[in-house]
Amino acid sequence: MNKWFAIVMFVIFASASLAGCIGGDDSGDAAEEVDIESIPRDGSVRAASLTGVVASNGSPFYALIGTPVAAYYENGVLNRVPLLVKDEAKETKAVDRFLEMYGTQPDLVLGDRGVKETSLEVAEKYWTSAKTAMLIEDSQAGYEMAVVAVPAACYLNIPVIVAAELDDAVISTLEKLGVEATITCGGIGGHGKTLSLEDYDVAHDLVISLIGGVGSVKYLAIANPLDVTALETLEKNVPAGYPSNGEIADSSAGGGTPAGGESGDGTLWKFTVPEGYDYTLCWINLTLDVPATYDLRGDMVQYHMFWNSPDGKREVAYGRSPGGRAVRADDGTPQQVVVEYMLPLIEQTGEYEINLIASCESNKADTLSYAISIELLKVESPVVYPLMPGLSSLAPYLSAVRQGMVLAEPEFAMMHPGYMGCVTCGEPTYNSDMMESANIKAAYIHGQMTDLLAKLAGMDANDRDALAEYYYNAPIDIALIADTNMVPHFYYGGGSAVEGYGEPGDNFYQDVNVDYEMAPEDPSGTVRVELPLARITGYDAMDASALLARGIFYYDILDNAPSAYDGASPVAWKDAAYSFIGGAVPVELLVNTQEECALLFTQNGGFTTYQTINEASGKNTAQGIQEGSNFIWFCAHGFYCWYAPGLIGAGPAAVDDLGSAYDSVHVKEMNFGPGIIAAVSCVTGRIDGLLPELCLSQAYLHSGMNVYIGATRSTPGFLAVEGTPVNDAYGGRLT
Template sequence: VSSEVPEPLTACEIADAYGTSTASNPAVRDTNGNIIKDRFYKETILYDRGGEKYNVEVSGTWLAKKKGKVQINVEIDKLENPYYAMMRGLSTVAPYLTAYHKGVLFAKPDFAFYADDNALTQRGEKCPGYYSVRRNPKLAYAHNMHVFNKIHKPLNELLAKLADIPVSDLRNLREYYKNNPVYIAIVGDAEMLPRIVYDNEINSLREDSSFIGYTYGLGTPTDFIYGNIDPIVGDYSNLANDTYSYYPYQENIVGRLAGWDAQDVSAQIVRTIFYDSIIERLGDWKDNAALLVGGGQDFQRPPLRYALARLTGGGEEPLKLPTGYGKICIERTEETVFKPIGFNVFSAYDCAAQAVGYSDEALNEIKKVNLFNKLVFFKNYVAKYLGDDASKGKEYMEKSNLIFANAHGNPYMFGMSGPSAVALGFLGPVWKNILERVLPCLDGGFFGPGFSLTKVGDYTVRRAENMNLGPSVLWIDSCLCGKIGGVYPKNSISMAFVHAGANAVISSPMESNIGGGYLEPKKHLYDTPWSVAKAYLNTTRNAKKGIYPDPHFGYLLYSDLCKGLKQNKTIGLAFRDAKNMYLPKDANWTLWWAPPLITTGNPLIDMQIQNQRYEQFKETAGGQKDRVIKNKYFEFQEFCLYGDPAFNPYIPGE
């Protein structure tokens, strides 16, 4: 209870309301790798909250047990000051990276930002509560002005000296670095070296935000500001533009080296320095690419099923029903992105793209847990979709150089399964087909007999930490997986992949966009079986001729990034150029928008989020086909590179 902090926010200050589990943390293991302590651990910082009371509640899910026990331990420490780096010791590796690149080390204690007595709102009020803008919207003004004045301004002054151009001559300074970009490697977490946090319409920086918004974080955090010479100082709105360009433009090349600790980042730097000799020992690995796309991205608006959804309390949001969109996205990426640049492609969709599946022993154990399972759990049929021979994602990732993963996610995990997996676990194929079409009308397709079964194949921190990745380049096109601000490092799924050996991870700290979830032609809001079939036949017929729908949102960014890599650009330069091309290419495209790729682990909350997001879309677009330009701006802003921006990955034929 608190009079200073809104109740929905208070509920998220100590622990995450949903989305985390013991799988969101590395397990404590013995010398043989066996788990000896199954736990979730995190650290957080609160400012000016002495005397407040909190209730911490935990719920459990067990597949092969009827019940279990959970113990909660809370340790409270009073800090002398709030400057507590979650990613410890990273500054110690910065000099080595600087020396390797023969660069300039630019560091100041003043760069760090935390909630304290000096962080005030525009009204001069303190900002008690969470240490990050992620769950403390009152901090947004002080935080962003700190980034403009204490980081961006001195950085521009340094760049002006290097270019021998007066810092006041902003137009010429911008033109110089547009044509002669330099590499800027940020080494540190998002509090020691804070990001700018733009406002957005989905998770606004308003202080009266919803409980859902507070849970995963407000605004769009991004490193874009570090590469941008001419932002409009003080403008961190959703549609913030630059001083001398029509669309925002990133002049310099930016990447952030971050990880669990200094050891992880040091290892990443070593992998980058000795990259060529490492990949020579990996054989065919360097010529392989993994393409993993999750289910649940196809959307229809059938009028009869809408009537049923309304009768059962549903809304007007699009329903997760098959259109062929997800499968055609895989085929397009394989045929127009990976194969043209010489990669052997391992692709998987929906359940097959899950990290791992169940062993026969595990399925037998689930079947025997109670009488109900003995009667209705058809383990052989479940194994067809979720068995260890069916799910190939981990295997494909480990043997691939370039990896593209498009899924539903949150800061701690992402999962590939869609409504087809949720419909599993109750009898056989007839009931699966029925539930696959009925459940989306009842609960959005988020909840069903197979919901808990999908968890074993999710890409969690615990799963990723023990993967044996090569020095790969991983793009995660999924909601929130790139969020590190206000996130304990060992809970971050992106940082887990760095720990597992990736040289570069590109992911988003904000909710990501789906390109509608339908195929063209689609001329009306509502769909019929005939219109969906016509669009599918039209698209597949064209695909046989090598003609595919244009990519949009993350697929467009990734396509242009790969084209840049083929031109022997570094990962940072290819990423910068892809971002700068994005808005001019995609801004005027119109679509019937579908909610983003978020998952919380709670199907009722997932459905609530989808409904809320769609209502926001209706308010801005009137429920019509629209440019959704604000979504495209945060698509441009949100993706961040975790790795050395000067890293040059191998492409076949080099």
């Protein structure tokens, strides 16, 4: 056994005892600790039906309370209605558009009262009687176990009650319902026969037994309950001279990367991360005043951030204003573009520079006015924070409607305290030294997953080859319902500060008997994965809940999606597909692939298929086709916040037509049906290390798409010839 693998196995075994909730000592007088088989499995009678549930994001417990109301089994038959999360303080477009297409408004809204009062009221309103109830302590420990356990409430058709303790009000509700047994999560006491879930294994065994035992589980949702916690800010520092403003002229550097410093092409801003700020979140806000022609021309500012490290100046981050959001006048005229960027700086105190480079497409002789502000938040160590908060609160609902279960632990977080002591190495996106540590964490999660898969199959967890063969023939679906800080990617070598270090992805988790050092390849050089897998994401729990609803209730909404329109005649959304490519080498060389995709759409899928090339594919000409298409395949030059199909000019001198770009600013304002978009476009699938509002993929999901398939880093394609510098730069894994 080599040293690295030994470290992985140490983490797996050493962390096994960390999970779980601790049984409390405030049990009622009649509490009697029992095993799983002693819990009654019938006797629940529903008192009322409903059309849907909306849970406030004010507490993740509201979604858990609503889960067995929205999804429950009666005589083995699933009953389900939408469970949505809503935050009225934010834009609610994703949820509102689903409800518009669904055609029915939810009649249960949770969140106007405390979680205890809400859960008691819901229990008495929607159940006439229940022999069993689930009690959850109103605490982080209670929540962590509940994320795994609440699917059991759906299979048993029982209410979920959240409270700090077993008081008279809780006991009164239990007695009204005729509760004889309770399942407890956290330090709350039980009532009657009590099954205390003191570790995740017991919760898993309970859910498996309720679904039907070995071979019965069809779905596994992997989450992290830490995504409902906020990172504590110890101190805030606003560097001298900020906020400030200025004007920037069109830059001759175009898309080039400056060297940094006073001689850089563009406008330079400096700031200092002071001593003592060893764990810092750096927030940068850039607000551009844009001309009225912005939507047509795509005026843009790029920003390169450099650190004067002890080893010399190096670039640490890069971004573009197309990752922001538009501020518009009442008539829709663009006025400003606001972009926020956040990155962790771990033991990186000292001097920083931000070089701004403008492309003034509306008027090359003009300038763009802008404001810039910087805040440095000194935070606790380790730096554990969610990028997409609250997604774990939806994992029980997702797993229940798919006849599945949840695997969730705080230890899954990339920089959790129990994580190899790695609290100073930063995030792999911004620090290449972190990649190996992130992979050790991914290996731990993979180990926990395969151990559970072995239990589901009734097999030996140590015989991974036999387990892989079993799941190759009888796969179950896997959903990572978490951002990459909570359940990290696996990273291969390569990348850069501009696009993010490493070549990350989730296919590692699809391979049951993966070799941790050669993933995803086995020693013979072939690749075979056993588990269908997707990552469920969104700006937050609200967006993710709308995404889940569009998938679960797909057949209820597909006739109500917008039609495709190319300026001639509309085509129903469910019947339309779109295949397009941009310009410039090597994109334009994929014209045959584009034709093949269109042929597949038409002949195999029965779609009416649209095709465009170069400038005809741009936002200003083809937006109606794209919004109204069920399935989209495209190839264009891109980045995490945009892709630009069109070119200005010809030959080597041609440059991106910024006005043709589909970017986060505009895509988040568009409206799509619940379709699939597959992108052969560099970096457009990246989400790691970024606020989700910056990410093009998340803008598509926010605006109605169900699936985005894209590259997390560059896609050199046919240029990745073995032995060439391009291929070697990516660890030799692109051929």
